[in-house]
Amino acid sequence: xxxxxxxxAFGGKDALMDAAVAExxxxxxxxxRQILERDGGPTALRAFLAELMAFxxxxxxxxxxxxxxxxxxxxALRAELVRVVDAMLGEGREQGAIRSDIDPVLVTSLVxxxxxxxxxxxxxxxxxxxxxxxxxxxxxxxxxP
Numbered sequence: 001x002x003x004x005x006x007x008x009a010f011g012g013k014d015a016l017m018d019a020a021v022a023e024x025x026x027x028x029x030x031x032x033r034q035i036l037e038r039d040g041g042p043t044a045l046r047a048f049l050a051e052l053m054a055f056x057x058x059x060x061x062x063x064x065x066x067x068x069x070x071x072x073x074x075x076a077l078r079a080e081l082v083r084v085v086d087a088m089l090g091e092g093r094e095q096g097a098i099r100s101d102i103d104p105v106l107v108t109s110l111v112x113x114x115x116x117x118x119x120x121x122x123x124x125x126x127x128x129x130x131x132x133x134x135x136x137x138x139x140x141x142x143x144x145p
Contacts, residue, residue: 014069021062022073028055032084042097045088046137049115052081053129056119063116069119082108092140099142111136 028051033084059097066074086108092098098107118132 014071017066017069018071018073021066021071022077024059024062025074025081026076028052029080029084031083031122036084036087036091041088041091041095041129042137042140044086045092045098045111045140046133049111049133049136051130053115053119053132056116057129060116060120082112085111093116096142098140101143107140 031051032048033050035044039047040045086104089098089104089107089111093100093104114132114136118129121128
């Protein structure tokens with residue numbers, strides 16, 4: 001597409017990227033909500049993180065292109081992904097299956113950033129992603145006194 005076409009159709013490069021990335025993220029957000037409703041708590045968290053990491057492994061290169069762009073729809077969907085993971089962690093805490101001695105904001109950040117790093121490093125290697133999930137879920141279990 002020429003620059004004029006992009007501007008006429010989308011309003012500019014940022015808006016084009018925002019529309020494209022939002023179209024990729026929307027089904028992922030919906031899937032996270034479905035898993036949360038179906039499974040809840042740590043079961044939902046493990047299942048969703050596996051899907052999220054597969055998504056990130058497939059699309060990690062796009063993330064590098066987004067730095068410095070104004071992406072309101074993408075930003076909103078990323079925030080919704082965080083809310084879905086927060087809800088999964090919260091349900092797990094309420095069930096006594098996820099430790100509550102670590103600040104929930106730190107846990108969400110740790111989960112999100114580490115999952116992205118593993119997905120980017122694994123390039124679709126299921127063994128690395130599976131090992132990460134196993135260690136993460138073990139680490140999130142409450143300590144036994």
